[in-house]
Amino acid sequence: MQKKNVVILGAGIVGISAALHLQKRGVSTVLVDRQGPGEGTSYGNAGIIEGNTLFPYPFPRSARALSRVALKLATEANYHGGFLPRIARWLWNVRQATTPAGLESTARIMRPLFERALAEHEELVEAAGAQRYLHHTGWLRVYRSDDALNKLASELALADESGIPYQKLSVEGSLALEPSLAPVFKHGVLWPQAASYTNPLGVSRAFHAHYLSLGGESAKGDAKTLRRVQGGWAVTTEEGDVHADEAVIALGPWSPDILQPLGIDLPLAVKRGYHWHFAAKGNASLSRPVLDADVGYILGPMEQGIRVTTGAEFAHRDAPPTPVQIGRLMPYAKNLFPLGEPVEPTPWLGSRPCFWDSRPVIGRAPGQSGLWLDYGHGHSGLTLGPVTGRLLADLMTGATPFTDPDPFRAERFL
Numbered sequence: 065m066q067k068k069n070v071v072i073l074g075a076g077i078v079g080i081s082a083a084l085h086l087q088k089r090g091v092s093t094v095l096v097d098r099q100g101p102g103e104g105t106s107y108g109n110a111g112i113i114e115g116n117t118l119f120p121y122p123f124p125r126s127a128r129a130l131s132r133v134a135l136k137l138a139t140e141a142n143y144h145g146g147f148l149p150r151i152a153r154w155l156w157n158v159r160q161a162t163t164p165a166g167l168e169s170t171a172r173i174m175r176p177l178f179e180r181a182l183a184e185h186e187e188l189v190e191a192a193g194a195q196r197y198l199h200h201t202g203w204l205r206v207y208r209s210d211d212a213l214n215k216l217a218s219e220l221a222l223a224d225e226s227g228i229p230y231q232k233l234s235v236e237g238s239l240a241l242e243p244s245l246a247p248v249f250k251h252g253v254l255w256p257q258a259a260s261y262t263n264p265l266g267v268s269r270a271f272h273a274h275y276l277s278l279g280g281e282s283a284k285g286d287a288k289t290l291r292r293v294q295g296g297w298a299v300t301t302e303e304g305d306v307h308a309d310e311a312v313i314a315l316g317p318w319s320p321d322i323l324q325p326l327g328i329d330l331p332l333a334v335k336r337g338y339h340w341h342f343a344a345k346g347n348a349s350l351s352r353p354v355l356d357a358d359v360g361y362i363l364g365p366m367e368q369g370i371r372v373t374t375g376a377e378f379a380h381r382d383a384p385p386t387p388v389q390i391g392r393l394m395p396y397a398k399n400l401f402p403l404g405e406p407v408e409p410t411p412w413l414g415s416r417p418c419f420w421d422s423r424p425v426i427g428r429a430p431g432q433s434g435l436w437l438d439y440g441h442g443h444s445g446l447t448l449g450p451v452t453g454r455l456l457a458d459l460m461t462g463a464t465p466f467t468d469p470d471p472f473r474a475e476r477f478l
Contacts (some may be wrong), residue, residue, distance in 0.1 A: 069094045073287040073322065074439075075099070076106035077264070077446055079314035080271045081453030082438050084188065090459050094306050095272075095280040096299055098169035101282070102268020102339035102445035105316045105445060106110060106338050108414040110362040110373045111261040112203050112353050112449045115182040116228050117118070118171040119219050120422030121376070122162035136204060139393040141359025147379050154333045155378075157335070157420035162220060170422050171222055176467035177451050182259055184450035187464040194270035201352040202256040206238060206249040206400070208358040214249045220253075230255050236356050237336055244348035248399050249356075263367045264360075264446055287322050296434060312456070313418070313429070314438040316445065317381050317415040323437075328429055331476050332440055334415040335376035338387045345403035350401070361398045369407040372397055376416075387411045418442040421478075426452050427459055427473040429478055437474055448458050 072083045075097035083095045097104075124130050124141075148155075161170065176187040187200050209212040223230055231237075238252030239245060261267050276282060285301030290311060292298075297311040313319050317334045344350075350365040364371040365398040374389040392409050396402060419425065419440045428437035438456050443449050455472070458465040 067307040069308060070310045071297060071306055071310060072097055072312040072314055073290065074316065075101045076104050077102060077268050077449035078316065078438055078441060080268060080275060081282055081312055081449040082274045082312055082456050083177055084271060085453045085457035086460065087278045089457055091461065094283060096285045096287065096301055096306060098282050098284060098286055101272035102139060104264045105414045105416065106268050107265045108337065108412050109446045110265055110353050111264050111366065113182050113185050113259045114444060115178055116255040116258050117178045117444065118222050119167045120170050122167060123159040125448060137174065142377040142389050144379040144383060151333050151378060154331055154420050161421050164187045166220060173421060173471045175226065177385045177448055181447050181451045183455060188271055188450055192270040192274035194267055197261045197267050198259055199262065201256045202254050202257045203260060203353040204238060204241060204245060205253045205355040205357050207251040208249045210250060212358045227289055227470055229257060242350060242354060244401060246400055251334035290322055310434040310436060312436045314436055316439055317417040319439045326432055327339060330425060330474055331416055331420055333370060334381045335418050336379055336413060336415050337374050337376060338390055338411040338413055339373045340369050340390055340411040341371050341407040341408060343369055345404045347401035348402045356396060356400055359393055361393045361397060363397065381415045385413045416442055423472055424452055425474045426455050427474065430474050430478060
């Protein structure tokens, strides 16, 4: 294979988007992954493009919430006991970063990315001919208690300040949007500017096909073979060695496998998550994703069926699946929506790559010339992939970044 300007390691939505933005600017690229496009972490999500996102996921602070997690009663979180000592410091840092003041600070730092996220998706969807997957129906959050809605007050105040529209709904108003829901909740909040995909894997494949149509190249290979060679980097693929002047690490939860041997050890942890597709009973249907906020799961209408997604599981990335959260939340999910039989025999498991400050790392790798980083998007990889791809391309080509890149530099951890 001819030498390229850039090799991008990781063909999830983040890596594909970075490759697309670079290729569109005339940078010759090759995308390398051991799987097909979008078949890793990018496959399993609720499909929501959360341009309205403000607060990151907070560390539970009440004694009741902590005790439910500790006793493995919580639907929104699970853990492997032997793994907790390995991430105790990371969890402590999350707790410190998600105080009320910390949540607001992070929301303001991340706002330029979320604000531009949907427009970036729309541009790529149009170019890739993937319009059938994208639906501008917003997303609905339902609350089973007054207390759960009241906890949203600071987030709604920041939404008002930021000009992000939302609609508080009664039970009747919520059911007018989603008639198949059961009235087991007390309040609804619609975020109308959010959009959603009905097949995230299909979107990744469409973006990848568009990338190839622009002259980009793709190869299967193991990112662990990345090594320095004279004049740049090389990685081994099924088609032989790929040589490039520069390399991008966009491997999500697998990024440390490549970076740690290079002396780059950033505080990344994974939050494992599950999803399972179900048929809907009778004529029941959903027009948009629905968050059951008190319980901590999302129902998403997908081409494969109704996707039920879980919260976080703290365990080693490669440990065997333990989908106990699915069992805990299914009574609530079936109580809210008439779910039928599962479409596939077992739930899907993936790992979300998360830094404790809820920001991705975008930019140069410290101490390694010609190496760039684009990973750690947490729960928002699908939403932010295209917009962080643009930011990375700005930095790599010397263009004026559309937003200040400093809050996303790896050096903030060093």
